[in-house]
Amino acid sequence: MDDAPLIETRELAKTYVMGDQRVRALRRVTLSIARGEFVAVMGPSGSGKSTFMNLIGCLDTPTKGEYRIDGESVGGLSPDRLAELRNRKIGFVFQSFNLLPRATALANVSLPMLYAGADRATRAARAQRALDVVGLSARMDHRPSQLSGGQQQRVAIARALVNAPALLLADEPTGALDTRTSLEIMALFQSLNKEGQTVVVVTHEPDVAEFAGRVVRFRDGKVVDDRRQTPRDAATQLAALGAEQAEEAA
Template identity: 60%
Template sequence: MPPATRPVIDIRALVKRYGHGDTEVHALRGVSLTVERGEYVAVMGASGSGKSTLMHILGLLDAPTSGTYRLDGTDVNGLDEGALGLVRNRRIGFVFQSFNLIPRTTAYANVELPLTYAGVKAPERRRRTAAALAQVGLSDRADHLPNQLSGGQQQRVAVARALVTSPALLLADEPTGNLDSRSTSDVLDLFDRLSDLGRTIVLITHEDDVAARASRVIRLRDGEILSDTKTGPEVTRGAA
């Protein structure tokens, strides 16, 4: 792993509250976390532990109540919606549990979409789209519609779409949650390869065997980090 001068993710004392008064819910109660370039991090936790909220904030889909978030060196606090969209487009690749491909749109067009929004010119778009599809091994399915693909294939298309802009961060929210065991291992193998290629991956899951693939496992409970374990020498930050 090359020494990273600036972490991909650098969050400090992140708090997220929903609602007001009696109905107030603390989803995150002060989470601090640094993810270096090239790390493969699994975030684990039971439902209600705040891992989805963390994922949404990391993905700039939601804003924290307080705390700071630097993504790839950029302070994203206080950016307006347009700027956030730009950062999402350039720096983050999303992989969702429910695939979230655009329906009635070919695999190729789905993968090309982020490039289109980024304003990449057509020949460059074609080259990069084809490369991304090849990387997930679906070059021969480029013209298929999502409903003509298996779950595993759809998720691989989604991974290609997440990769195509060469984002600093690959954010996967339970990417294998809707997949059978074979497709699960296909997709996880893909993540392994991407990690080997130096991609920074943050993956949210509640399955231990999925987390086992990662080089670092962070456990959340009640909106706080319970443990932060690197494979190899264990680093445990006790419950705060």
């Protein structure tokens, strides 16, 4: 692994044209994220954090500026080249899970490999391993409707991990989950991060941001704050919550 940052933006700008109005959603953002970092991207709605996420997730192309991920420049790429880049480099986790409702957990996790052109046996093996990582190997034949919200999000995380992406990009991953399940998901992110996975979580919840080692705040399309912190340990908090609930029950 080289020392170059995984994500490097230089003067990144995005302007939307809506009718005769020009909305400058992102104004010259220069930011680097190193391999192995756990970054929380925060900001109120309209701050540009979603635009930033779309850009580093290769879902969109910048109006101006440069962006490199894992050494590859993402500028002027066609939609299909962007799709290939997403497939290889980025694993997405969404607030609403976005699982295919009729497909089993295993099939859902296999989906990105389908577009990578992996053969059937490889797909099954790797999808099983990914489900194993998120602790759901026992439920790989379940459909999303047969799984709890937390389990569905784990399936989504397994799907994000299955192509061994350089970046795990989560958009409000705990937005639809209760406190306990949220902690479980954050603990999973932390444990993945400990093993070297770069994680970027976009959130507006300060609680969630506490688990990251670095918090980047957006406002009016600019980075207004970028600080490192000592993350709280989600697993410890989960244990404490467990004890609390046990007391309440008693």
